[in-house]
Amino acid sequence: xxxxxxxxxxxxxxxxxxxxxxxxxxxxxxxxxxxxxxxxxxxxxxxxxxxxxxxxxxxxxxxxxxxxxxxxxxxxxxxxxxxxxxxxxxxxxxxxxxxxxxxxxxxxxxxxxxxxxxxxxxxxxxxxxxxxxxxxxxxxxxxxxxxxxxxxxxxxxxxxxxxxxxxxxxxxxxxxxxxxxxxxxxxxxxxxxxxxxxxxxxxxxxxxxxxxxxxxxxxxxxxxxxxxxxxxxxxxxxxxxxxxxxxxxxxxxxxxxxxxxxxxxxxxxxxxxxxxxxxxxxxxxxxxxxxxxxxxxxxxxxxxxxxxxxxxxxxxxxxxxxxxxxxxxxxxxxxxxxxxxxxxxxxxxxxxxxxxxxxxxxxxxxxxxxxxxxxxxxxxxxxxxxxxxxxxxxxxxxxxxxxxxxxxxxxxxxxxxxxxxxxxxxxxxxxxxxxxxxxxxxxxxxxxxxxxxxxxxxxxxxxxxxxxxxxxxxxxxxxxxxxxxxxxxxxxxxxxxxxxxxxxxxxxxxxxxxxxxxxxxxx
Amino acid sequence: xxxxxxxxxxxxxxxxxxxxxxxxxxxxxxxxxxxxxxxxxxxxxxxxxxxxxxxxxxxxxxxxxxxxxxxxxxxxxxxxxxxxxxxxxxxxxxxxxxxxxxxxxxxxxxxxxxxxxxxxxxxxxxxxxxxxxxxxxxxxxxxxxxxxxxxxxxxxxxxxxxxxxxxxxxxxxxxxxxxxxxxxxxxxxxxxxxxxxxxxxxxxxxxxxxxxxxxxxxxxxxxxxxxxxxxxxxxxxxxxxxxxxxxxxxxxxxxxxxxx
Numbered sequence: 001x002x003x004x005x006x007x008x009x010x011x012x013x014x015x016x017x018x019x020x021x022x023x024x025x026x027x028x029x030x031x032x033x034x035x036x037x038x039x040x041x042x043x044x045x046x047x048x049x050x051x052x053x054x055x056x057x058x059x060x061x062x063x064x065x066x067x068x069x070x071x072x073x074x075x076x077x078x079x080x081x082x083x084x085x086x087x088x089x090x091x092x093x094x095x096x097x098x099x100x101x102x103x104x105x106x107x108x109x110x111x112x113x114x115x116x117x118x119x120x121x122x123x124x125x126x127x128x129x130x131x132x133x134x135x136x137x138x139x140x141x142x143x144x145x146x147x148x149x150x151x152x153x154x155x156x157x158x159x160x161x162x163x164x165x166x167x168x169x170x171x172x173x174x175x176x177x178x179x180x181x182x183x184x185x186x187x188x189x190x191x192x193x194x195x196x197x198x199x200x201x202x203x204x205x206x207x208x209x210x211x212x213x214x215x216x217x218x219x220x221x222x223x224x225x226x227x228x229x230x231x232x233x234x235x236x237x238x239x240x241x242x243x244x245x246x247x248x249x250x251x252x253x254x255x256x257x258x259x260x261x262x263x264x265x266x267x268x269x270x271x272x273x274x275x276x277x278x279x280x281x282x283x284x285x286x287x288x289x290x291x292x293x294x295x296x297x298x299x300x301x302x303x304x305x306x307x308x309x310x311x312x313x314x315x316x317x318x319x320x321x322x323x324x325x326x327x328x329x330x331x332x333x334x335x336x337x338x339x340x341x342x343x344x345x346x347x348x349x350x351x352x353x354x355x356x357x358x359x360x361x362x363x364x365x366x367x368x369x370x371x372x373x374x375x376x377x378x379x380x381x382x383x384x385x386x387x388x389x390x391x392x393x394x395x396x397x398x399x400x401x402x403x404x405x406x407x408x409x410x411x412x413x414x415x416x417x418x419x420x421x422x423x424x425x426x427x428x429x430x431x432x433x434x435x436x437x438x439x440x441x442x443x444x445x446x447x448x449x450x451x452x453x454x455x456x457x458x459x460x461x462x463x464x465x466x467x468x469x470x471x472x473x474x475x476x477x478x479x480x481x482x483x484x485x486x487x488x489x490x491x492x493x494x495x496x497x498x499x500x501x502x503x504x505x506x507x508x509x510x511x512x513x514x515x516x517x518x519x520x521x522x523x
Numbered sequence: 524x525x526x527x528x529x530x531x532x533x534x535x536x537x538x539x540x541x542x543x544x545x546x547x548x549x550x551x552x553x554x555x556x557x558x559x560x561x562x563x564x565x566x567x568x569x570x571x572x573x574x575x576x577x578x579x580x581x582x583x584x585x586x587x588x589x590x591x592x593x594x595x596x597x598x599x600x601x602x603x604x605x606x607x608x609x610x611x612x613x614x615x616x617x618x619x620x621x622x623x624x625x626x627x628x629x630x631x632x633x634x635x636x637x638x639x640x641x642x643x644x645x646x647x648x649x650x651x652x653x654x655x656x657x658x659x660x661x662x663x664x665x666x667x668x669x670x671x672x673x674x675x676x677x678x679x680x681x682x683x684x685x686x687x688x689x690x691x692x693x694x695x696x697x698x699x700x701x702x703x704x705x706x707x708x709x710x711x712x713x714x715x716x717x718x719x720x721x722x723x724x725x726x727x728x729x730x731x732x733x734x735x736x737x738x739x740x741x742x743x744x745x746x747x748x749x750x751x752x753x754x755x756x757x758x759x760x761x762x763x764x765x766x767x768x769x770x771x772x773x774x775x776x777x778x779x780x781x782x783x
Binding site: 273274275277282283284286287288290291294295298299351352353354356357358359360361362363364433434512513514516517520 | 613615621622628635664
């Protein structure tokens with residue numbers, strides 16, 4: 001039974017990959033990347049073997065605790081756990097829960113992240129090669145540690161699914177947890193600064209972490225090596241107890257989930273009226289705009305990119321490493337314009353096969369393109385321009401205003417044009433409607449990122465004239481170059497927008513059926 | 524309501540000649556010929572994977588054929604897609620809807636996309652929701668609809684621009700009996716006023732009762748086509764279908780599945 005579940009897992013992965021050779025390529029590149037990291041980690045662990053016990057202990061405990069924490073909490077945050085063998089789909093089969101638990105745990109360990117973690121954990125044995133007894137303990141502890149990681153991740157997902165279900169809960173959760181996730185970069189950077197100022201306190205922190213459920217198991221070999229057998233024994237008990245508690249909680253959550261399989265929520269109180277359909281013009285383009293704007297508000301996949309925006313200033317301040325100097329804030333307006341203008345470059349892919357309605361009703365390519373741009377422009381243009389005004393007001397850099405406006409307007413208009421062209425031609429593996437905004441198809445995330453960077457690069461080239469004149473104006477302080485940049489932004493941007501909508505619309509008219517066929521293959 | 528959309532002349536509602544479609548190595552449609560007379564209630568039946576959905580997608584301008592000719596009321600579909608799409612209303616099986624819209628919004632959207640004026644769309648959307656027993660659910664998001672309600676709202680989207688030809692892929696799947704009867708009344712009324720309906724279905728009884736013409740498709744070809752009485756030739760449509768398509772097994776299943 002356990003072997004069957006594990007085989008099923010690999011079969012599902014293999015079949016998914018066979019549908020597209022490009023996904024296969026992406027997975028291979030992803031695998032190589034993981035392998036590179038792994039080699040670095042193993043080398044580091046071997047190197048620690050030459051360091052004093054104290055240093056090795058600190059490093060292994062902190063890294064191990066971070067590993068367990070990451071495994072336990074990231075899947076809940078991202079909903080990105082590899083659910084190829086999803087418990088909900090196994091409900092109909094008569095599998096006893098203990099066997100199901102073992103099968104799911106083993107298939108978790110045998111995934112790519114599981115294998116990487118296992119190899120890294122077992123490599124801690126090499127750290128203690130000078131102390132045979134500690135090396136032996138490290139093998140046992142590595143096994144327990146890896147199991148804690150895998151079971152921890154499954155446990156929390158199972159528990160959360162017991163607490164809440166239904167579309168609204170899922171979507172709200174997805175959006176709320178997104179904020180700390182985006183801020184992860186700045187948080188880590190802040191922690192780094194904190195620690196680099198106070199490097200000597202690390203061993204103390206590690207000693208405390210060694211008594212927590214997340215770090216205990218990793219501290220055992222170090223204490224064995226140091227001859228502190230009493231402490232090692234206690235830490236081992238904490239580690240084993242953690243694993244047992246995780247497993248019991250998982251079992252409870254899983255049993256609960258199997259008793260109450262996913263069901264759809266009863267229809268909620270109905271809204272009246274037509275919403276945006278009553279506001280936009282009653283034409284095909286107006287209807288597309290009304291529909292798109294409704295989706296910006298109701299579909300978490302769109303709302304996700306809106307939530308990012310208020311965090312842009314935080315990012316800018318943290319990464320610019322400003323010490324009370326507000327000047328970097330001036331870049332926030334153009335950055336927001338950049339993110340927003342390109343946010344619809346995969347718009348047709350987000351429609352999924354619902355796009356068939358546009359084909360059925362014979363919507364012209366231009367109407368389709370104009371509608372999507374219109375919905376975005378309604379809030380993107382005022383939002384970007386107001387941000388520029390607000391930041392300039394804050395920093396007092398009024399002479400930079402025309403140049404900043406030039407870049408922002410240029411980025412917005414050219415970006416709209418570029419997005420119109422790209423989304424009319426290419427289909428990307430984005431999350432389907434109703435799926436978590438973070439769920440990535442195997443390899444889909446990679447090709448999506450690649451195309452995103454390509455689109456960013458092209459947009460950067462398209463707004464080069466505005467950018468050059470604006471920078472000349474910032475550096476020289478000659479405001480006239482700023483005005484030239486603004487004029488260029490409006491003129492050049494408008495031309496590119498018209499070209500993007502026309503060419504994108506023509507491609508769409510010609511290749512509509514092929515676009516739908518590509519969407520159906522992705523489904 | 525559809526006075527301006529009377530069939531002109533004797534051109535069949537749908538005329539297909541030598542239609543071919545291949546997906547990779549698999550031949551989905553292999554030189555299919557089909558005539559659907561104007562004003563008929565036409566049933567398209569066939570086993571799973573016979574090419575019904577593929578044929579209907581190509582006939583309505585959603586999927587480009589590899590070869591063959593398709594005329595819809597005399598209009599060459601793949602030379603004049605826009606004209607085709609004004610003539611035809613489609614209920615596709617297995618495609619999503621814009622389900623973050625409420626029911627009334629979705630029907631309004633379909634109408635506006637077809638270029639109808641806003642007032643006309645508003646009137647027709649209200650009529651359709653009433654006809655399909657969806658009035659009370661008009662403000663609910665389609666994503667929260669049951670399977671049967673979703674079918675019905677998709678049907679409303681196919682009807683809102685008053686097409687001359689309705690193409691319905693599995694329209695009665697998971698629809699409750701009362702709604703199914705109401706839908707049949709609507710379709711009968713539509714055919715009675717000169718419209719043409721093509722339905723694909725697995726429900727032989729339903730097709731036999733409802734349709735005046737029928738075609739049996741298997742492996743991408745038409746095995747039999749004509750009036751329902753011609754095709755069933757004295758027996759029931761179901762028996763005739765099994766006889767034409769084959770694949771029935773004798774006996775009562777494997778030994779181990781018998782309890783006594």
